[in-house]
Amino acid sequence: MKTEKISELTTNRLSVYLRCLNELAAAGVETISSQAMAEQFNLNSAQIRKDLAYFGEFGVRGVGYYVEELRQHLMKILGLTEKHRVAIVGLGNLGMALANYQGFNQHSFNIVALFDADPAKVGSRVRSGLEIQGSENLKEIIKRENINIVIITVPAHAAEQVLEQVTEAGVRAVLNFAPVHLHPKPGVKVKTVDLTTSLESLSYFLANPSADGINVDYRDFLRYEADSNGAGR
Template structure:
């Protein structure tokens, strides 16, 4: 892999986007794809595809295109999705249920091995996938016992920071936060905040600029 001082965050996000059509092409027996075709599938321009891939090395043959299997394997290696990751979820409400039961995550190598909640009515019950809902007070011990690498937060906003602190204390190095609030963690822990409300507001803003018919 090519080493570079700084890779734009957007380029890393687009790599994940490129992997989607590559998987489809591989399943349908397509062995080679051009940057033009890959760009068309992903809604970007061909120059952007070539530039993004160039951050990580030299791929493809000029005038021919990219070997679908090789490019997909390289992207998965770059994104570290060529291995299995163990996850826990904290907050087993509607959103938490939907995430844990999503087969796509399992197929991508993200395996939930623990679920936590503070609601006594939920604790000790099993989810359809077989996970036992455990008390959040057991989080530290369970994370270490099961070698959990990523914590997913789907709690109400007033509980998110406390849960973040518990995850960090347990040794978690990656957190995906769906709670509608920004959480803080030390630099040793990577946090991705996913706020659906912000996305809706972003969409509403752009829609407000569209002329009414």
């Protein structure tokens, strides 16, 4: 285990490897080579080996990686053996959809609180039965409920203020859907998912078909993901 700085490009890929291993494990596959995994994602096999080697020597020469063993390692490395308590702030279309979404890793990420500033929404419940709370008590509820990840789905103009409040409440990880660049304090990590930018970037490639890079693959996604995080470093 080295003490080198791990880039976000790497952590994003680790998450993708983990998903792949989950599928392999479910299919009963016992070992996998970096080459075989690389082919699935149009990645270079050396990159996979390097990503993994940051954290230990998990492979066996001549064999590859034991699927279940590597899966456990990645879960540990990514902090997925801990349950994360997640709050969503802003229950518009997107916030509602995420509140009802079954797609997250249910074991690791539990949505345990919902907030909205609109009094008309406060008190109503989403499908899971969770009740929408007013934003007045955001800070104390976040503290009391030990929430450590906040998803921001408020309008752009309100996002920075929400970030400030949840930061004061001790939250250090934020997934931001507001189309705005946030300014996190040191030690606070913001990842922004910006749908407008994604669409506009697609638009660019439609408008410039001659441009290279038109045949993209997962690498571009991973790179974008890393790049679009606010700051915190």
